[in-house]
Amino acid sequence: LVARMREFGTTIFAEMTALALRTGAVNLGQGFPDTDGPPAMLERAVEAVRGGLNQYPPGPGVPELRQAVSAHRAARYGLDYDPDGEVLVTVGATEAIAASILALCEPGDEVIVFEPYYDSYAASVALAGAVLRPVTLRPAEGRFTFDPAELAAAAGPRTRAILVNSPHNPTGTVFTREELELIAGLCAEHGLIAITDEVYEHLTFDGVPHIPLATLPGMRERTVVISSAGKTFSVTGWKTGWVCAPEPLVRAVQTVKQFLTFTASAPWQVAAAHALRHELGWVAELRAGLQAKRDRLTAGLTAAGFDVYRPAGTYFVQADIRPLGFTDGLVLARELPSLAGVVAVPTQVFYARPDRGRHFLRFAFCKRDEVIDEAVSRLKRLA
Ligand code: PMP
Numbered sequence: 383l384v385a386r387m388r389e390f391g392t393t394i395f396a397e398m399t400a401l402a403l404r405t406g407a408v409n410l411g412q413g414f415p416d417t418d419g420p421p422a423m424l425e426r427a428v429e430a431v432r433g434g435l436n437q438y439p440p441g442p443g444v445p446e447l448r449q450a451v452s453a454h455r456a457a458r459y460g461l462d463y464d465p466d467g468e469v470l471v472t473v474g475a476t477e478a479i480a481a482s483i484l485a486l487c488e489p490g491d492e493v494i495v496f497e498p499y500y501d502s503y504a505a506s507v508a509l510a511g512a513v514l515r516p517v518t519l520r521p522a523e524g525r526f527t528f529d530p531a532e533l534a535a536a537a538g539p540r541t542r543a544i545l546v547n548s549p550h551n552p553t554g555t556v557f558t559r560e561e562l563e564l565i566a567g568l569c570a571e572h573g574l575i576a577i578t579d580e581v582y583e584h585l586t587f588d589g590v591p592h593i594p595l596a597t598l599p600g601m602r603e604r605t606v607v608i609s610s611a612g613k614t615f616s617v618t619g620w621k622t623g624w625v626c627a628p629e630p631l632v633r634a635v636q637t638v639k640q641f642l643t644f645t646a647s648a649p650w651q652v653a654a655a656h657a658l659r660h661e662l663g664w665v666a667e668l669r670a671g672l673q674a675k676r677d678r679l680t681a682g683l684t685a686a687g688f689d690v691y692r693p694a695g696t697y698f699v700q701a702d703i704r705p706l707g708f709t710d711g712l713v714l715a716r717e718l719p720s721l722a723g724v725v726a727v728p729t730q731v732f733y734a735r736p737d738r739g740r741h742f743l744r745f746a747f748c749k750r751d752e753v754i755d756e757a758v759s760r761l762k763r764l765a
């Protein structure tokens with residue numbers, strides 16, 4: 383393995399899901415739902431396969447999906463992207479993130495990332511030979527946010543891009559307009575490209591809106607928007623994502639993408655296009671259901687003795703383990719199946735400086751109520 387990838391090893395998701403399978407523990411680790419997406423969408427995928435949509439689709443993606451992505455962003459956020467040239471279909475958001483960084487960052491360029499971060503960010507930056515500049519999200523008044531001075535200090539002459547994930551995995555923070563304005567201001571001041579990971583764009587709670595950074599003045603021109611079908615339609619195994627950006631940026635990302643995978647699987651694209659056009663009512667119900675599950679799990683974890691941060695979006699809750707007498711989340715996560723029969727993810731692995739997140743576990747609530755209840759009743763053994 384090349385030196386720049388050696389620190390990465392096996393992802394925490396693979397490790398923790400294997401641990402759950404091996405021990406029979408309730409898996410609130412890896413974020414994937416345990417119920418299926420909208421039935422008509424599933425049917426569209428089956429029809430596509432039976433109907434012979436089984437050869438290479440066009441490199442930029444099936445036109446139907448590019449048009450549906452474009453129509454969705456226009457209708458929901460008032461942002462116009464030309465389906466021919468400003469939309470690119472990728473193999474999940476994960477490929478979009480990697481291809482964007484590889485396409486836009488020279489070796490030695492710096493990329494600002496809020497820590498904790500989804501694990502592929504650091505690996506993609508390392509693959510590009512670029513340098514991660516972490517800015518820490520810390521709890522303040524019940525939610526995780528950044529210190530504006532720390533953000534301002536992270537940018538310098540070598541900074542090329544900032545990666546912005548909102549709604550944010552793993553903290554559940556949904557950035558406010560004020561926070562986004564600070565980010566936009568930094569981009570303008572230093573000429574940065576913003577790469578926005580919006581895979582949880584539909585999963586916000588209590589009426590908190592998702593505001594795409596690209597809707598702020600001057601930002602559309604410098605933003606690479608990334609999203610995917612996995613979370614919105616409960617099909618994380620479909621690995622169907624997309625990029626929206628001005629044509630020169632999309633062309634750059636596509637240049638890399640075509641040699642990573644050339645194109646993404648055709649049947650899922652047709653089904654995702656159907657879903658973006660016809661299943662947003664289903665998504666509204668999913669969101670309401672997830673909000674209730676968030677409340678169920680936060681109440682349960684609080685009763686089990688954790689200090690819990692109530693997320694405004696995503697699938698995830700942060701729990702501080704110190705009130706239960708534990709100090710290291712990685713040690714606890716590895717012992718949790720034998721102590722309590724539950725699997726969670728140690729948040730510290732999402733930090734460039736793990737000591738800053740040592741005392742957090744991340745629990746996923748995108749699970750059936752009986753699964754959440756079983757996990758909570760087991761976790762009460764820790765007290
Ligand atoms: N970004 C974030 C913040 C995520 O949580 C995930 C995991 N689903 C991804 C990207 C990857 O998305 P996909 O499965 O579409 O590659």
Ligand code: GLN
Pocket residue numbers: 393395396411412413414551
């Ligand atoms: N996004 C999901 C999570 O954060 C799963 C990611 C993965 O398995 N790579 O749990």
